[in-house]
Amino acid sequence: MADGLDRIDPVVQGCYQRFHPVDWKQLDWSTKSSRHFLEEAAGAGVGNQGLSVPIRGPSGQFALFTVNHRCTDFEWEKFSQNSVKDLLLVSHYVNQKALELERGTDVVPGQALSPREIDALTMLALGLSRARAAERLSISEHTLRVYIEGARFKLGALNTTHAVARALVKGLLVV
């Protein structure tokens, strides 16, 4: 940032203070300084296609996750349509890991599972389907999904199975 490139880079300019994923085509690359910047970046191996995910942390942190590639618009469109959702999850996961490295531990302080989150994971650990688990807890499947997602996030798990496994290992579930 020493050369003030953050003031020129359309990606930084277009993503700062934002929280929706941004395809580089949404950005304004028309100014002279940004054209010049892009030429230099291309010389350093940066491709013509990009998707950047701005991330907002609970204490006002700002992070930017970018995937970049060199290909035609058609190929990129196909890739990004199929992959945006995965990239959103990956970007937040990477960000979470970066915050853990900074803290020196993957234990998120003060993030105990709530009773409902424990209930939801316990049901899954007992082999119930989502539909059955939701029924047993007298909640909708959407609500159940949110509890599972909350637990997954707190446990630093990659998916539901991983979350159940982690919770079991930590002795959080009685099954």
Added chain:
Amino acid sequence: MLRYFYADELSSFPKLRDTMFRDRADQFKGRLGWDVHVNRAGEERDEYDLMNPLYVIWQQADGRHGGSMRFLPTSGRTMVNDHFRDLSDGAKIQSPLIWECTRFCLGAGAAPSVSGALMLGGLELGLGHHLTHAVGVFDHRMVRVYRRLGWGPTVMGSTGQGRDAISVGLWAFTPEIRATLLQRTGIGREVSKLWYDRAFGHRNPVSKSA
């Protein structure tokens, strides 16, 4: 028309901005009697408005606010997690695929179709950004209104009684809802897409050489 603006973009639209915050004071303090702060200019603003949220706004032909709602990512600070944890049994709702929607507001003189148009805007926002759900805080009496418009929430919990009840609920972003909302509002598919693309569409290729 539907507009999608981050807070820091509103300075270019002072009339829209000022009428929005005044309409919010009328609705939340005046009509609903919520415990919200109204400043000397008669505007209802809270700390979440300072976090550069994304607003979906119905702008009337005269440039004034007709209705709006406010979005924030649940990875950052949100109203549900800060103030309404007890309504989701203490669970913190946090996911890259869930955004919080609050302050669903209608201008006093807004046409009846505005509420449906706003829901359409919320849906376009969620589908366009590959989200699974919106989590919202709302006056419980609105549940009936949302359902009638064709897109009701799953209520997770409520606090207060009768006309004071405030609820937390989830809206699932599913493409099937779009047709219903387009039909109920009389807005064309292409028009809705154009409004969305004006905020989030592609401008031009990054460079011509692939």
